[in-house]
Structure formats: C-alpha cells, structure tokens
Amino acid sequence: MGEADPAIRGGSVAEWHYGPIFDADAHIDPPHDMWKNYLPSHLKDRAPFIEHADDGDYICFEGNRRPFMMINNQAGREGKNFKMKGRLADQRKVWEPATRLADMDTDGMDAALLFGGGPLGSFDNELYVASYEAYQNWVLDFCSAAPDRLYPVGYVPMRDIDETIEHVRRLAKKGFRAINLPAFPQNKNAWETSSGVKALKAGQVSALTGEQKGDLQYFQPEFDKLWSAICDEGLVVTFHLGARVPRFGEKQYFLPDMPMSKMAMAEPIGIFIFNCIFDRFPDLKIGSMESGVGWFAWFTEYITRTWEKQRFWTESQLKNPPSYYMDRNVFGSFIQDRTGILNRDLPGGGNIMWSSDYPHSETTFPNSRAIIQRDFEGVPEEDVKAIINGNCRKLLGLS
16 A cells, blocks of 8 residues: 555444434545636636656646645544655545545545635636636535535635625535635635735635635625525535634644634634624524534633623624524534533533544544544433534534
8 A cells, every 4th residue: 555545444443323423524625637627718727737846746836836735635644644745646535536435434424514625826816716616516526426425515705795695596506505604704806815824825815714804894784695695595604714724834833823723713603693693694504613612612601691791881782692693503513522522511512513624634534433432421322413413414404
C-alpha cells in the first residue's frame, strides 16, 4: 500500500447496538482537475493546474504558485505522521465514490452530510462566483453514486441577496437539502475580506467568514426575502465555522486558534436570535457545524439570563426567551465533545449531532464506533441514537 492508500482497518467494537450513524459533518474536496471540467466553457482555461517539481507539487492559479497542502486529507494517518505539505499522490482519493463509500463502510457510517470543496480563491468576481456553481454541480454528481448515503451541502455566495436567492431556488430544484452561508455576508467583491489567513486565499476565507463589518448584515430587513425563500424551498442553513478562522500552517497560532474558531460561532447564532429572525420565520433552522456543542448550554443560559435583565432598556422585541429558539431553531455538530453530550438535557443542549470530520486532521476515522462508545458511556441508548443519527435527519427533514 502507498501513503495515499494505507491499509486501514476499522476500530473494533465488541458489540454495536446503537443502530445507524448519520455523519453530520464530513468533508469532500474535489480533485484539482475538476475545475476545468465544470467551469463555464469561456473560463475553463483559467482553472488551476498542478506543477510537479523535485521538491513537491504546486498549485498554479492566477499567477501564484503555492505548495500543495495536506492538512485536510489525513484520514488513516496517526497524528505523529501528519504533515502539512506533500504531493497529490500522497492524498487519499476521497473524491472517488468507491473509495469514499468503502471508507464509510470500514468506519460504520451509514450516511454523511458533505461539506467543503469550493469556491476557488479567485480575485475575479466572475470566475469566483462561477466556481460556486461549478462545485455545486460536481458535488451533486459525486453524491449521485449513492444518494441514500451521500448528502451534499450547496455552498452559495452571499454578496447580493437576489443572487443568493437564485442559488437557493436552483439548488432546491436539484435536490439539495442544505445550503452553506458565510458566518457574515460578503462584500460586493465577494472574495474581499479582512479575515486574512496566510495559508488560505482570500476568496476561500471569505466563503466561510464573509465580512464582519461589511455593508450587508443578516439582521437587516432586506434579508427577510432570503429567509422566506429558504423556508419556502424547505432548505436549512448551515454555517461551517467562519466567525473566526484558525491560522492554518502557522504553528505558533494553530493550537490556541482552534478553540476560538469554535466558540466564535456564538456571534452569528446570537444575531439570528436577538434580531427576531426566528420569530418572523419559525420554520427556519440553522446548523452550526464543527463548532462543538459543549458551550451550547452555557451560551443558552447566559444569553437567556442576560436578556431577562437587559431586554427593557435595549427595547428587545423578542417574543420568547432565547432558550426557546436554541431548542427549536439551532442545531450544532461536534466530533469529540463529552461535555456537550452530558449537557444534552439542559436548555439549548438538545439539538446536537455527532460527526467524524473525515478526512480532516481531527477525524475519528477509522475508529468512530469505538470513540462513540467511549464518549457516550453511561448515556441511555435512545439518546445516543438521536445524537448519532436522528437529530441530523431531523435537521434535514428526513424523518
């Protein structure tokens, strides 16, 4: 076996009686030659290409040549063998349906919600926005290999409300059940963002973060037509981190940045609650993905108690306590988070969903069942079944 295809055996468990697992947050990065096949014909010649050199592989795009980064493809490696840079041949071919489904079988995954992939980090608005649709079409084709097991999330630009609504309508017709928005709306030049990360291109960061202090903000009434369209089409909104992006590739920052990237997702959740978006659109559901959930119950208690005292002078128009919306409208996914599991019965702590994060560096693959048994020790069986399967299906309207 080569490095890209190590001999992998699933973690052994003596007995499994929790039923099916719906991985609420797995990842799928397309192969680099995908772009030239899925971009519009007049943009194909501007797609990225790979240059093989003696010291490694490089991705060449818009005049830049950057080393091929491996951090998002570590499935099957032990932590001591992780590496940041490598060659395309070092990757596990997770974009091949046969490899993906075989790994899911090895790990005991029955279904997965798939994030990642696009857009390109272009500095040209036309190419940047076109790459969203290219990825949407590619990931839908990928999932067609097993539509009862693979569920794509449609990443959409958020620089213009009407443009985003067009994406929502089109993706709903294609069968998507979820769209991913940046934590904050984007600038008119959608790739522009003040949330810079050296190891990532601005357009890729912007797809997750948007612009925290931009002209567009989700609390503005102009966004109501977007929330209405999302509810009409029966879609859910996901935010895959983004309120703060870790400084990948910078060793001195990576570890302290990681927990902050999780807890920072409290801000977009608070924006939706306190600006009464859920009062106006009670059917709207949002998922805070990969944010962890151990802080959900604390956050819920804190914002509820604070609202009780501060709602008068702030002239809050909220119809119910914040805990009401956390329990009805907000979901969250985690990887290894026993604190969140133990707080599942507290206000705000119930809509939690287990995930493997495959094939990223935090993944539980190929030992997911053993890790689930460890982290859910002492938890009633019905609660385990809800968290590893039922809650994700509930979010997506599959049950």
